[in-house]
Amino acid sequence: MAEQLAKDAHFAATILKTLSDTERSDALSKIREGLLQAKDSILEANKQDLLLADQGGLSSALIKRLDLSKNDKFDSMCDGILDVAKLEDPLNKVTLARELDEGLNLYRVTCPVGVLLIIFESRPEVIANITALAIKSGNAAILKGGKESLHTFKAMAEVIDHVLDTKTRVPSNAIQLISTRGEVSDLLVQDRYIDLVIPRGSNQLVRSIKDNTKIPVLGHADGICSIYVDEFADIEKAKRIIVDAKTNYPAGCNAVETLLINDKIVHSPSYVSILESLASNGVTSHLVPELLSSLPKVLKEKYEKLFVEAKESDFHHEFLSLDIAVKPVSDVKAAVGHINRHSSKHTDAIITENDDNAKIFLNGVDSSGVYWNCSTRFADGFRYGFGTEVGISTNKIHARGPVGLEGLVCYYYQLRGNGQIVGDYQGGGGKRAFIHKDLDVKGIVL
Amino acid sequence: MAEQLAKDAHFAATILKTLSDTERSDALSKIREGLLQAKDSILEANKQDLLLADQGGLSSALIKRLDLSKNDKFDSMCDGILDVAKLEDPLNKVTLARELDEGLNLYRVTCPVGVLLIIFESRPEVIANITALAIKSGNAAILKGGKESLHTFKAMAEVIDHVLDTKTRVPSNAIQLISTRGEVSDLLVQDRYIDLVIPRGSNQLVRSIKDNTKIPVLGHADGICSIYVDEFADIEKAKRIIVDAKTNYPAGCNAVETLLINDKIVHSPSYVSILESLASNGVTSHLVPELLSSLPKVLKEKYEKLFVEAKESDFHHEFLSLDIAVKPVSDVKAAVGHINRHSSKHTDAIITENDDNAKIFLNGVDSSGVYWNCSTRFADGFRYGFGTEVGISTNKIHARGPVGLEGLVCYYYQLRGNGQIVGDYQGGGGKRAFIHKDLDVKGIVL
Numbered sequence: 001m002a003e004q005l006a007k008d009a010h011f012a013a014t015i016l017k018t019l020s021d022t023e024r025s026d027a028l029s030k031i032r033e034g035l036l037q038a039k040d041s042i043l044e045a046n047k048q049d050l051l052l053a054d055q056g057g058l059s060s061a062l063i064k065r066l067d068l069s070k071n072d073k074f075d076s077m078c079d080g081i082l083d084v085a086k087l088e089d090p091l092n093k094v095t096l097a098r099e100l101d102e103g104l105n106l107y108r109v110t111c112p113v114g115v116l117l118i119i120f121e122s123r124p125e126v127i128a129n130i131t132a133l134a135i136k137s138g139n140a141a142i143l144k145g146g147k148e149s150l151h152t153f154k155a156m157a158e159v160i161d162h163v164l165d166t167k168t169r170v171p172s173n174a175i176q177l178i179s180t181r182g183e184v185s186d187l188l189v190q191d192r193y194i195d196l197v198i199p200r201g202s203n204q205l206v207r208s209i210k211d212n213t214k215i216p217v218l219g220h221a222d223g224i225c226s227i228y229v230d231e232f233a234d235i236e237k238a239k240r241i242i243v244d245a246k247t248n249y250p251a252g253c254n255a256v257e258t259l260l261i262n263d264k265i266v267h268s269p270s271y272v273s274i275l276e277s278l279a280s281n282g283v284t285s286h287l288v289p290e291l292l293s294s295l296p297k298v299l300k301e302k303y304e305k306l307f308v309e310a311k312e313s314d315f316h317h318e319f320l321s322l323d324i325a326v327k328p329v330s331d332v333k334a335a336v337g338h339i340n341r342h343s344s345k346h347t348d349a350i351i352t353e354n355d356d357n358a359k360i361f362l363n364g365v366d367s368s369g370v371y372w373n374c375s376t377r378f379a380d381g382f383r384y385g386f387g388t389e390v391g392i393s394t395n396k397i398h399a400r401g402p403v404g405l406e407g408l409v410c411y412y413y414q415l416r417g418n419g420q421i422v423g424d425y426q427g428g429g430g431k432r433a434f435i436h437k438d439l440d441v442k443g444i445v446l
Numbered sequence: 447m448a449e450q451l452a453k454d455a456h457f458a459a460t461i462l463k464t465l466s467d468t469e470r471s472d473a474l475s476k477i478r479e480g481l482l483q484a485k486d487s488i489l490e491a492n493k494q495d496l497l498l499a500d501q502g503g504l505s506s507a508l509i510k511r512l513d514l515s516k517n518d519k520f521d522s523m524c525d526g527i528l529d530v531a532k533l534e535d536p537l538n539k540v541t542l543a544r545e546l547d548e549g550l551n552l553y554r555v556t557c558p559v560g561v562l563l564i565i566f567e568s569r570p571e572v573i574a575n576i577t578a579l580a581i582k583s584g585n586a587a588i589l590k591g592g593k594e595s596l597h598t599f600k601a602m603a604e605v606i607d608h609v610l611d612t613k614t615r616v617p618s619n620a621i622q623l624i625s626t627r628g629e630v631s632d633l634l635v636q637d638r639y640i641d642l643v644i645p646r647g648s649n650q651l652v653r654s655i656k657d658n659t660k661i662p663v664l665g666h667a668d669g670i671c672s673i674y675v676d677e678f679a680d681i682e683k684a685k686r687i688i689v690d691a692k693t694n695y696p697a698g699c700n701a702v703e704t705l706l707i708n709d710k711i712v713h714s715p716s717y718v719s720i721l722e723s724l725a726s727n728g729v730t731s732h733l734v735p736e737l738l739s740s741l742p743k744v745l746k747e748k749y750e751k752l753f754v755e756a757k758e759s760d761f762h763h764e765f766l767s768l769d770i771a772v773k774p775v776s777d778v779k780a781a782v783g784h785i786n787r788h789s790s791k792h793t794d795a796i797i798t799e800n801d802d803n804a805k806i807f808l809n810g811v812d813s814s815g816v817y818w819n820c821s822t823r824f825a826d827g828f829r830y831g832f833g834t835e836v837g838i839s840t841n842k843i844h845a846r847g848p849v850g851l852e853g854l855v856c857y858y859y860q861l862r863g864n865g866q867i868v869g870d871y872q873g874g875g876g877k878r879a880f881i882h883k884d885l886d887v888k889g890i891v892l
Contacts, residue, residue: 014786014812195842214657371860371863374861378861383871397844
């Protein structure tokens with residue numbers, strides 16, 4: 001069954017990729033209309049989920065995230081689909097054009113990846129978001145959302161399916177919802193038909209998916225972000241940035257987990273004020289033994305419980321809470337070395353007013369985001385101006401950092417000739433030489 | 447041991463990525479000089495390999511490929527290193543620049559992938575080639591060449607190691623040679639330190655590597671290329687192209703393996719002349735039963751042995767010999783459908799004078815290369831004007847088709863601010879709106 005589902009998605013993808021931007025964007029408008037018309041029944045399904053969540057003892061904060069009826073959440077979810085529709089078409093862009101010889105032209109053209117398997121959390125609006133991104137980028141998608149919103153997802157998927165089937169040129173198999181973890185496992189072996197897996201969720205989920213598939217996985221397991229406070233840091237900036245990066249949303253993957261402080265600052269009033277600003281915001285600092293033993297008296301007395309001894313493993317650890325591991329380093333190079341050994345290649349920042357040290361850090365750190373004098377929390381597709389994101393990648397290939405539409409496309413080569421054969425050219429047995437003249441890609445419409 | 451080797455490469459990569467283009471290119475010049483100076487001892491090692499190959503009963507054609515002393519092969523190998531050095535720097539290019547807010551600028555910057563594990567064939571010049579591509583693109587590489595050239599590889603690797611160590615800023619661990627398959631297996635589990643595996647070799651080799659690693663693999667197992675002869679084909683072009691694509695180098699991954707012929711041509715003189723041109727070039731056509739049973743008498747009598755019945759599996763098969771599978775299809779859409787189901791996403795071509803059918807084919811076929819009126823044999827980094835290639839990718843993400851320097855780089859995001867925190871902005875708890883103003887990337891030097 002998983003094979004048939006994947007095969008159907010694959011076949012739908014081969015149709016979807018041939019549709020124009022107008023046809024894809026029009027389908028998104030129709031989906032929006034369909035969802036708006038079905039608002040009542042979707043909110044009814046959503047109520048069922050909320051009731052079950054309440055009975056299941058979910059926290060009120062989580063239940064609030066599931067609730068589609070609050071404020072204008074439903075309508076802004078629908079408007080979000082239009083926002084994606086209005087984005088520039090990511091497909092059929094010519095990114096290289098080269099005359100290989102007279103009448104033999106090479107074009108590199110953007111195209112969809114193919115079939116995506118996307119596993120996401122329980123926020124109901126995410127299914128609309130991801131559906132929009134997938135169709136806009138010409139990719140078929142198999143979707144699995146968190147079980148807490150199952151009824152809502154099912155109601156929305158039915159609407160999407162019906163709209164695609166009756167009102168658009170997008171095959172309805174381009175968007176398919178599955179509802180169990182077992183189905184995910186069965187799909188992870190369909191590497192012949194599924195081209196990319198995008199898991200959004202806990203570290204365990206992402207790790208277990210990476211361990212169980214040959215399909216490329218886009219995303220991140222950990223977000224172990226570090227901030228290095230340089231010898232030449234503006235301490236007021238440092239404090240604001242560190243507190244923001246730690247406390248703005250501690251459960252976020254872009255929250256800071258490790259604080260590296262230049263040796264020359266340690267034991268200075270600056271150091272004390274950084275630790276104090278963390279403590280006064282309720283953050284527990286996990287200090288390496290040398291820092292803990294020399295903790296200034298003023299801090300010890302005021303916030304004793306918020307200073308604990310760091311274990312070595314704390315520097316490989318994503319707390320996702322109001323905790324931070326703190327360690328001194330000798331200089332910017334040592335900070336870069338620590339980060340390249342310990343970080344999860346998500347986002348790391350330096351605080352300094354010294355350009356040379358900033359450059360060493362920006363060039364040296366091997367992460368998807370490397371920041372100078374700003375909070376790691378900026379690592380986000382909306383903040384980067386991508387409209388939205390399918391996830392944040394800590395991979396080393398294809399797409400890194402927050403992934404918007406561009407991360408869902410790749411390219412292929414078109415070669416257009418009028419009868420050319422390799423046997424006529426040098427290297428193929430003939431005498432003709434290649435011209436290899438680059439053409440201006442602007443204005444080329446294939 | 448494998449872990450230490452991979453760790454060393456990883457550490458070397460973190461240094462290499464910070465070097466300037468001048469430093470990387472200068473290292474290549476020094477390697478070239480070193481190899482030229484060591485020419486005698488390398489050719490001596492090469493003689494050993496040739497002797498062993500001869501004793502081992504290798505064919506004279508293969509032995510010829512191992513011989514570095516013939517003509518100007520050694521010198522042109524060395525010059526090839528300079529050619530790569532002269533290519534445009536693929537690193538530190540700003541491909542997106544955006545003002546998120548006043549004084550908060552986002553830059554997307556190209557960077558190396560990290561550590562490559564490259565497994566390649568026995569041609570001795572390939573090690574020079576790959577070393578040049580790796581260093582130029584700022585990647586560390588662990589190299590394993592075919593065992594038939596082991597002595598040559600070792601002699602060259604020693605020179606490269608010594609030159610890097612004594613005359614350049616590139617750490618010598620950036621290029622490491624391993625010599626056994628066991629070492630490859632041990633390295634395939636080092637996904638913490640190795641970022642990309644590039645296997646060049648037999649289908650079995652590539653498949654076995656893909657099956658045994660979590661590291662992304664760039665390359666292709668099969669090259670099942672098809673040519674579709676449309677109803678509106680120029681038959682003279684078709685014949686030249688098909689014969690070239692099949693016979694120019696039948697062992698090449700870009701040689702054609704499947705011929706799809708429009709129904710309306712089958713049984714016409716055009717069809718007969720296509721089959722005859724294949725047969726007269728010694729190609730065995732594997733015809734589906736309906737074509738075989740209706741084979742024109744003139745062909746049957748003249749070339750009977752060169753027409754055999756096709757099995758279904760022939761259409762999933764890479765012959766790598768003077769064989770081709772032939773099948774009629776009803777129209778261009780059926781051809782696209784067949785190719786998307788059967789091809790290995792390498793390179794497929796249409797022969798037609800009809801623009802509409804060409805477009806349906808170019809947009810519909812889901813392969814790395816989709817060609818119109820030219821030979822599939824053009825799928826090659828040199829012919830595309832990339833200077834050289836590390837391989838041909840049939841992946842759906844990162845890099846497709848012939849992969850040159852660009853396929854060995856990815857990107858990261860730099861964000862440069864002066865104290866900005868997320869808490870001040872909309873969505874993070876504050877009121878400030880983002881500007882999201884795109885800046886012209888031209889002229890930006892970070």
